[in-house]
Amino acid sequence: xxxxxxxxxxxxxxxxxxxxxxxxxxxxxxxxxxxxxxxxxxxxxxxxxxxxxxxxxxxxxxxxxxxxxxxxxxxxxxxxxxxxxxxxxxxxxxxxxxxxxxxxxxxxxxxxxxxxxxxxxxxxxxxxxxxxxxxxxxxxxxxxxxxxxxxxxxxxxxxxxxxxxxxxxxxxxxxxxxxxxxxxxxxxxxxxxxxxxxxxxxxxxxxxxxxxxxxxxxxxxxxxxxxxxxxxxxxxxxxxxxxxxxxxxxxxxx
Numbered sequence: 658x659x660x661x662x663x664x665x666x667x668x669x670x671x672x673x674x675x676x677x678x679x680x681x682x683x684x685x686x687x688x689x690x691x692x693x694x695x696x697x698x699x700x701x702x703x704x705x706x707x708x709x710x711x712x713x714x715x716x717x718x719x720x721x722x723x724x725x726x727x728x729x730x731x732x733x734x735x736x737x738x739x740x741x742x743x744x745x746x747x748x749x750x751x752x753x754x755x756x757x758x759x760x761x762x763x764x765x766x767x768x769x770x771x772x773x774x775x776x777x778x779x780x781x782x783x784x785x786x787x788x789x790x791x792x793x794x795x796x797x798x799x800x801x802x803x804x805x806x807x808x809x810x811x812x813x814x815x816x817x818x819x820x821x822x823x824x825x826x827x828x829x830x831x832x833x834x835x836x837x838x839x840x841x842x843x844x845x846x847x848x849x850x851x852x853x854x855x856x857x858x859x860x861x862x863x864x865x866x867x868x869x870x871x872x873x874x875x876x877x878x879x880x881x882x883x884x885x886x887x888x889x890x891x892x893x894x895x896x897x898x899x900x901x902x903x904x905x906x907x908x909x910x911x
Contacts, residue, residue, distance in 0.1 A: 663698050667706035675715050675726050682728040686716065712872040714900055727870065727900060732756060732805055736852070737907035745837070745847075748830045752798060761800050765808075769795040770825045772814070779811045782881040782892045792817035794832070797866065804867045806897040816843060816890050836890060845884040852906075853879040856899065867898045874899045 674680045687695070692703045707724055710716045716724050734755055744754040756763035773793045780787040791811045798806040810832065817823045820842050821835055828835050836843045855877045859869055867875070875896050882891040 663696075664702045664706040664709070667692065667696050667698070667703060668709050671706070671710060672713070672715060675710075680726050682726055684726045685722070686724045686726070688723065711870065714870065714873045717870050731759075731761070732800055732901055733759060733903045733905065735905050735907065738849070738909065739907075741850075745831075745833055748834055750831050750833075756800055762802070764799040764802070766797040766799065767794065767825070767827060768797055769793070770823065772823075773811075775811065778879060779892045779894070782879065783811065783813055783889050785813060790814050792823045794822065800901070803901075804898075805901045806895055807863065807866055808893060808895045811892045811894070812890065816845075832891070843890075845886075845888075845890060847890070848883050848885045848887070850880050850882045854904075855879075859896070863896050867896070869898060869900075876902060876904070
């Protein structure tokens with residue numbers, strides 16, 4: 658019995674070409690017939706190899722057009738206090754500002770605003786009882802009209818009630834501008850944030866909303882934002898398409 662199946666050689670060579678850059682992002686692979694000819698095999702064998710590459714998240718298929726190399730991550734997010742304060746002073750969200758700096762078009766679609774029982778992970782970080790009412794703002798993040806992340810921001814009721822955080826519609830100057838407005842109803846200085854990251858496979862809802870291909874994971878980022886008194890004022894849960902993001906953290910070692 659052979660130690661390797663015929664399709665494995667095809668997978669190995671095409672994978673190496675993709676990871677090595679010989680086949681660029683968005684480039685169409687040769688047709689099944691041409692690949693079968695090149696490797697001296699059959700179309701079913703080629704089809705099996707392409708299915709494995711798709712499961713690995715390296716290629717996508719388009720009906721009637723062929724198989725294409727999946728684009729590499731195109732949202733690069735620098736997470737640092739200096740970047741946050743620079744964007745905050747400019748009245749911009751970190752996501753929008755950094756996407757624009759990369760020459761792309763960001764968009765945040767507000768999909769829901771309302772009160773909801775705090776999930777366990779959120780309640781723990783906001784220091785409230787599980788199931789307590791909190792205010793949530795749910796958004797879909799897009800780059801060049803392509804969905805890249807789902808982002809839900811949770812706020813304690815005592816922070817959000819009676820403010821624009823609890824109302825539908827975009828907030829002039831952004832949520833952090835509202836929170837830090839000394840003359841506003843909240844008036845808290847934001848001091849630091851803590852991120853917890855987890856890589857996992859998406860739920861069916863997440864895969865559909867982010868238009869993810871088979872085998873593409875997501876990165877779940879739970880960010881807790883604290884004010885200058887060390888009180889949590891926001892928990893932000895982001896579900897980011899792993900094939901569309903790069904994260905970079907800068908830490909000031911003082």
